[in-house]
Amino acid sequence: MKEQSLRSVPGIPTVLALLLALGGALALFIYGIREHDAAFIVGALILGVVALFGMCGFYMVEPNQAAVLSLFGEYKGTCKDQGLRWNNPFYSAKKISLRVRNFESGKLKVNDLDGSPIEIGAVVVWQVVDSAEAVYNVDDYESFVHIQSEAALRAMATSYPYDQHEDGKISLRSHAAEIAKHLTEEIQERLAQAGVNVAEARISHLAYAPEIAQAMLQRQQAGAIIAARTRIVEGAVSMVEMALEQLSARKVVDLDPERRAVMVSNLLVVLCGERGTQPVVNAGSIY
Structure with a gap:
């Protein structure tokens, strides 16, 4: 499932047009009542119902936000146009934030490469880049990001020793840049199917477990x-x-x-x- 752009109609002119249609329907209805003309009354009712139903097609898109539109469960496209927009009233819209977000994982207790128990935590900076994948490829993309990031952190921590025992050997404590790059790649690999891009991931907490x-x-x-x-x-x-x-x-x-x-x-x-x-x-x- 890949994101597809969907064009939308500006909301303000559409609101004015629908209000004008409602006004016309009211005028026709009043005229039909005065003249006892059923055709005008039926036409006014139909026009009014159509205008009122058209009001259901409005939705708001804020800056750095996307609206994922579907029709009876079928993905139709994504609208990123800002402001009040209008589409087919039968479309259902799900809002997705495209802003850069970050979260700090909890302190995880894992064993490093030498088998020593350590406590480790990380800060992950991420952003949704494909709204369709975020909505349809995973059940809850925010929860997916958190769980997979912690899983990647655990896997990365077991690949290196806490301290550098030999010259040239990468360790968690002495090679912050290399560890951050590896962690970012590890998380990105797990989140690619969710339409998420990992901008940065760095260790925020690192210590031996209290017992040792x-x-x-x-x-x-x-x-x-x-x-x-x-x-x-x-x-x-x-x-x-x-x-x-x-x-x-x-x-x-x-x-x-x-x-x-x-x-x-x-x-x-x-x-x-x-x-x-x-x-x-x-x-x-x-x-």
Whole structure:
């Protein structure tokens, strides 16, 4: 079922014409009564009934709204002309909003790729682009959008880990743009048959489930400490190597292997320690 455009008649001129017809019917009826002419009376009644029935063909179309028209259950077309419009009074009109809308899903509890329970929620921005599909392909398109969006969010959340454990690996917390793109595509695929276009979908809430939140926080802290220590050790080793090379190149001091080992140890303690070191001054000979 695809949307088809249907032309309509401007409402204001049609109202005036029908009112004029009603006035003419009333005048004919009065004339028929005075002249005792049954033909005028019957004609006036027929004209009045037709004009009154024609009044049933009016409907209002607001900006960014569409009227889906059907005749005895058969889809005839969609009118998007704004203002007061008129069509066949036998048509039934169903109004559909074409405005951009958004909703925020509830906090869903799912397992990520690593099997850890997490809470996740998303904001979805959507718009009806095919009124016929929205009305006839699904029972309730608004409910369909909400349910399918949450289903897509669940499916997407199980495809990625919460945290990035390896460089270059996409995770829910570290790659917001990639996750939003995947979520948008996942929802759009499910809503295509409902005549809905998904403009944007982004995660609005992301957290570990309460029962493991404390343990995962400690894990994150441990990972951060290990990463920081790794950087510190790498920098310290580079600085010690540079110091020994410059001392040797400038012939400041000639160190035997034992003294070099002591110097390396002292430098690493100074560079890697969490607190400031207290120097010990040797007043005697170093030998």
